[in-house]
Amino acid sequence: MSDERPLLEVRNVSHRYGHRFGCRGVDFDLWPGEVLAVVGESGSGKSTLLGTLSQRLDTSEGSIRYRLDDGDVVNLAELSESAVRGLWRSEWGFVHQNAADGLRMHVSAGGNVGEPLMANGWRHYGRIRAEATDWLERVEIPRDRVDDTPAAFSGGMRQRLQIARNLVVSPRLVFMDEPTSGLDVSVQARLLDLIRSLVSDLELAVIIVTHDLAVARLISHRTLVMKDGRVIESGLTDRVLDDPQAPYTQLLVSSILQG
Amino acid sequence: MTTDQPTLAVSGLDKTFTMHLQGGQRLAVLRGLDFDVSPGECVVLGGASGAGKSSILKMVYGNYAVDRGSVLLRAGNIDVDIATANPREILTARRHAMGYVSQFLRCVPRVPALEVVAEPLIARGVDATEAGERAAELLSRLGIPDRLWGLPPATFSGGEQQRVNVAHGFIADLPMLLLDEPTASLDARNRRVVVELIAEKIEAGTAMLGIFHDAEVREAVADHVVPVEDFTPMSKVAA
Amino acid sequence: MSAQQIEYNAGYLDEQTKRMIRRVLLKAVAIPGFQVPFASREVPLPRGWGTGGVQLTAAIIGSDDLLKVIDQGADDTTNAVSIRAFFNLVAGAPTTTRTEDATIIQTRHRIPETPLGEGQIMVYQVPIPEPLRFLEPRETETRRMHALNEYGLMYVKLYEDIAKYGHIAKTYDYPVLVNDRYLMAPSPTPSFDNPKLHQSQALHIFGAGREKRVYAIPPHTDVESLGFEDYPFEPQTFDQPCAICGSTGVYLDQIITDNAGGALYACSDSDHCERTAARADNEEATA
Numbered sequence: 001m002s003d004e005r006p007l008l009e010v011r012n013v014s015h016r017y018g019h020r021f022g023c024r025g026v027d028f029d030l031w032p033g034e035v036l037a038v039v040g041e042s043g044s045g046k047s048t049l050l051g052t053l054s055q056r057l058d059t060s061e062g063s064i065r066y067r068l069d070d071g072d073v074v075n076l077a078e079l080s081e082s083a084v085r086g087l088w089r090s091e092w093g094f095v096h097q098n099a100a101d102g103l104r105m106h107v108s109a110g111g112n113v114g115e116p117l118m119a120n121g122w123r124h125y126g127r128i129r130a131e132a133t134d135w136l137e138r139v140e141i142p143r144d145r146v147d148d149t150p151a152a153f154s155g156g157m158r159q160r161l162q163i164a165r166n167l168v169v170s171p172r173l174v175f176m177d178e179p180t181s182g183l184d185v186s187v188q189a190r191l192l193d194l195i196r197s198l199v200s201d202l203e204l205a206v207i208i209v210t211h212d213l214a215v216a217r218l219i220s221h222r223t224l225v226m227k228d229g230r231v232i233e234s235g236l237t238d239r240v241l242d243d244p245q246a247p248y249t250q251l252l253v254s255s256i257l258q259g
Numbered sequence: 260m261t262t263d264q265p266t267l268a269v270s271g272l273d274k275t276f277t278m279h280l281q282g283g284q285r286l287a288v289l290r291g292l293d294f295d296v297s298p299g300e301c302v303v304l305g306g307a308s309g310a311g312k313s314s315i316l317k318m319v320y321g322n323y324a325v326d327r328g329s330v331l332l333r334a335g336n337i338d339v340d341i342a343t344a345n346p347r348e349i350l351t352a353r354r355h356a357m358g359y360v361s362q363f364l365r366c367v368p369r370v371p372a373l374e375v376v377a378e379p380l381i382a383r384g385v386d387a388t389e390a391g392e393r394a395a396e397l398l399s400r401l402g403i404p405d406r407l408w409g410l411p412p413a414t415f416s417g418g419e420q421q422r423v424n425v426a427h428g429f430i431a432d433l434p435m436l437l438l439d440e441p442t443a444s445l446d447a448r449n450r451r452v453v454v455e456l457i458a459e460k461i462e463a464g465t466a467m468l469g470i471f472h473d474a475e476v477r478e479a480v481a482d483h484v485v486p487v488e489d490f491t492p493m494s495k496v497a498a
Numbered sequence: 499m500s501a502q503q504i505e506y507n508a509g510y511l512d513e514q515t516k517r518m519i520r521r522v523l524l525k526a527v528a529i530p531g532f533q534v535p536f537a538s539r540e541v542p543l544p545r546g547w548g549t550g551g552v553q554l555t556a557a558i559i560g561s562d563d564l565l566k567v568i569d570q571g572a573d574d575t576t577n578a579v580s581i582r583a584f585f586n587l588v589a590g591a592p593t594t595t596r597t598e599d600a601t602i603i604q605t606r607h608r609i610p611e612t613p614l615g616e617g618q619i620m621v622y623q624v625p626i627p628e629p630l631r632f633l634e635p636r637e638t639e640t641r642r643m644h645a646l647n648e649y650g651l652m653y654v655k656l657y658e659d660i661a662k663y664g665h666i667a668k669t670y671d672y673p674v675l676v677n678d679r680y681l682m683a684p685s686p687t688p689s690f691d692n693p694k695l696h697q698s699q700a701l702h703i704f705g706a707g708r709e710k711r712v713y714a715i716p717p718h719t720d721v722e723s724l725g726f727e728d729y730p731f732e733p734q735t736f737d738q739p740c741a742i743c744g745s746t747g748v749y750l751d752q753i754i755t756d757n758a759g760g761a762l763y764a765c766s767d768s769d770h771c772e773r774t775a776a777r778a779d780n781e782e783a784t785a
Contacts (some may be wrong), residue, residue: 031347031588034347047753071516071606077645081646082645085642085646085648087753088647089650104633108632108658108661108662110657110661111654111661112655113655114651115651115653115654116650118649118650118651118654118657119650119651120650120750122654123726123727124727124728125657125660125726125727125728125729126728127727129657129661144403147662185343188369189369190369192368193368193369193370200382207668209626217365218586221346221350222346230667235324236321236322236346236349236350238320238321238322239321239322239323239346242317242322242323243276243317243322243323243324245277246279246323247279247280250278250279250280251279251280254280257563
């Protein structure tokens with residue numbers, strides 16, 4: 001292991017909505033190349049946790065330390081807004097459950113994938129287009145769809161386009177919020193396979209929120225189980241799913257994994 | 260290199276399942292299990308079905324939590340107690356030192372058989388072409404016709420899936436290999452191939468820990484049998 | 499019975515309002531290209547018809563100014579004539595059509611062909627001041643983009659043009675980067691006029707009455723029209739000379755001449771056209 005420090009060090013992190021905690025007292029480390037699944041029912045606080053980690057929601061308590069590409073470790077809460085947005089442009093990605101939230105629906109596929117490049121200062125149309133087209137191919141969208149808008153795409157294609165748009169700038173950390181739910185089972189499988197191979201090819205660190213334990217099983221190394229805003233169990237994904245300790249995790253495993 | 264040191268040293272292992280969905284019923288499975296597996300040795304877990312043999316493999320691999328005791332894995336740069344290791348250490352140990360051939364194939368849908376088999380090599384940094392060639396070789400040896408290589412194993416018969424699974428487990432040269440009934444649904448010819456593969460691995464110095472219901476296979480490969488029932492509590496249900 | 503004459507304050511707006519607008523203008527000049535919010539007032543024309551420009555002119559005009567007003571380059575259209583008459587009435591300012599004589603030139607689209615000089619002020623009537631608006635509808639978000647200098651999105655628009663038409667098809671309100679910092683919409687001026695903004699000797703001020711924004715380009719400021727390395731900005735060009743005065747390298751309007759679709763192309767800048775034509779006539783006469 002060449003990386004001496006985790007990419008993300010999360011300590012006692014909470015986010016409060018008024019008097020109520022959306023998530024509370026969360027601790028974990030995330031290492032480069034590691035896929036962490038956050039599972040739980042809707043309302044368990046997993047999306048709030050994702051929002052807090054990605055700085056879309058503020059950190060009410062605790063600290064989130066992030067190791068920058070240049071090796072410096074920063075406390076995310078202390079970064080300026082422009083520094084956080086800089087991370088969004090160059091080091092982070094966010095894949096939304098609903099592709100329309102992560103895409104510009106009336107901009108062509110090429111423009112959608114090219115936008116992060118342009119935001120990072122690419123100013124050569126030919127090169128932007130070539131890179132965008134290569135990425136469409138990597139996510140299995142035919143090259144000749146480059147000028148079509150996502151409004152004309154199927155759900156699975158939109159989600160793959162969103163992934164391309166997120167990965168085109170080679171981020172180090174990608175947040176995914178239920179990326180496969182709402183898709184047909186066969187489309188889900190294809191997408192999971194794609195995510196899995198891209199994650200290992202690019203050595204991405206990923207935090208993926210899902211209510212589907214099968215998704216966690218297929219692509220994550222580690223799993224956090226959330227209930228009522230707290231992490232009630234965590235560990236190696238195989239261990240959490242094969243030998244769940246907490247009553248709630250046992251319930252979750254027995255009620256969802258039927259085969 | 261310390262060749263006299265066991266690759267795997269299990270000692271004082273306890274395991275109890277607490278079934279919260281059944282009113283917190285506790286099921287004690289193992290008490291004080293001890294055994295070692297040395298390089299080039301094949302240790303077989305013996306005992307009736309339900310004795311907890313699969314649970315032992317899963318504890319060694321890190322899929323089951325260990326209540327008490329240690330599971331020391333030592334090979335190359337790996338020196339870790341799986342019982343207390345964090346997920347990252349377990350993943351490192353698996354990548355560099357320990358493989359697992361389960362009863363059932365569990366893989367991402369849609370991935371062709373050849374890729375499924377080559378994947379462990381690629382994950383360890385072997386060039387994709389070479390990994391593919393070695394995967395092809397292993398699949399032919401296990402009698403999977405090459406017209407199936409490009410198809411996802413989910414569409415295969417039980418026996419074919421099992422053989423893909425064996426190939427997936429055997430392709431990487433790891434110091435420790437865990438086998439959970441690798442021959443369960445195979446015909447005599449393929450059983451023989453698997454026995455050969457095991458013998459070759461043992462010859463090469465791999466430490467093996469396995470469960471074999473098939474007496475013939477067990478006879479052929481076992482150096483030593485651990486009587487699991489000796490470590491099973493008399494009363495399984497404790498308060 | 500004689501109707502009572504209403505007495506308007508000089509320049510129509512009250513002194514406090516003019517002072518407010520001048521303060522806003524100072525800020526706009528200090529931060530070239532930055533959209534400064536202002537408390538837009540009612541003026542006697544509908545929002546969207548140039549109320550921003552009228553308020554700016556009202557705030558800066560004095561009786562010693564010479565005002566020129568053009569609409570699509572022409573001094574003689576209804577709007578231009580009415581606004582000139584309005585300021586002549588409420589500010590007592592004399593008016594002109596001669597570009598080089600004017601101290602204030604209010605415009606809706608064009609920048610005159612005659613080069614502008616020091617001391618002249620161009621006042622623009624702006625319908626939509628936010629260049630990112632059609633791509634990003636949220637004002638909170640576009641303000642952040644300006645604050646943090648995040649202009650990748652503007653290039654998306656240009657990218658889409660090239661992907662769709664093979665070239666950047668935007669021919670008016672072509673986005674510019676002012677003083678290497680703020681992205682700015684030059685209002686509906688044709689891209690033909692964009693180069694005139696770069697290092698101009700005149701002061702350019704922009705007023706959006708409905709959207710309540712003022713921005714400015716001070717004299718001698720860098721104004722760069724955006725483009726890609728392989729698809730740089732190219733202002734519009736015209737193949738033929740003006741059918742009336744024979745000028746080349748000027749912006750031409752298409753004028754339909756009959757019901758059969760016949761058309762001729764003539765200068766949009768009526769002052770330039772008339773004087774060039776007159777000069778040619780004189781030369782002919784003296785020759």
